[in-house]
Amino acid sequence: MTTLSQFLKENVRETNAFTPSPLYTPEGDSLMFFMKDEESYRERIDELLTVYRSMQTNGIVGCQIKGVRHKLDELSKYIVTVTSEEFELGLLFLAYAASATDEMVRHNYEFLGEQAKNLGARLRPQDILKSSTNRCTNPTTLAGK
Numbered sequence: 001m002t003t004l005s006q007f008l009k010e011n012v013r014e015t016n017a018f019t020p021s022p023l024y025t026p027e028g029d030s031l032m033f034f035m036k037d038e039e040s041y042r043e044r045i046d047e048l049l050t051v052y053r054s055m056q057t058n059g060i061v062g063c064q065i066k067g068v069r070h071k072l073d074e075l076s077k078y079i080v081t082v083t084s085e086e087f088e089l090g091l092l093f094l095a096y097a098a099s100a101t102d103e104m105v106r107h108n109y110e111f112l113g114e115q116a117k118n119l120g121a122r123l124r125p126q127d128i129l130k131s132s133t134n135r136c137t138n139p140t141t142l143a144g145k
Helices: 004-011 068-077 089-099 103-119 125-129 139-143
Strands: 023-025 030-034 040-044 049-054 060-066
Touching: 040 060, 049 103, 060 089, 060 103, 068 089, 068 125, 089 103
Parallel strands: none
Antiparallel strands: 023 030, 030 060, 040 049, 049 060
16 A cells, blocks of 8 residues: 555655746736745836735745837838847837836836846747737837848
8 A cells, every 4th residue: 555655755756846937928928927936915117017026035036017019110210120930028118118218117017127138038029029019019010030
């Protein structure tokens, strides 16, 4: 007869390690990005940005940004092109930081952009643009060559 502890040892599945990666949800036109796998609480920064702070350290461990398709549309107006299937997530945070009028809000976007860069976080514009209903004026400008 097998004991419970033997059964658990034999049937434990390895869990995938946490990998920081952005997740876009078209229903809310928002992007979630968690940099660390920590218990957190949320803090609304402005109408577009919510940060998630560590319960232990109060440091930022993630965020949610809204209006992503609109921001990509703004970037395409400036002929920002992406020459690959993915681009650095930090570029999106930079676009938000550039349009922030409050210094504290801008600082949060800049911090998130730096963290995204340090983690090598990438975003696939196709995932966002294919869910759009022609909101982006020139999808090929952002989707690459």
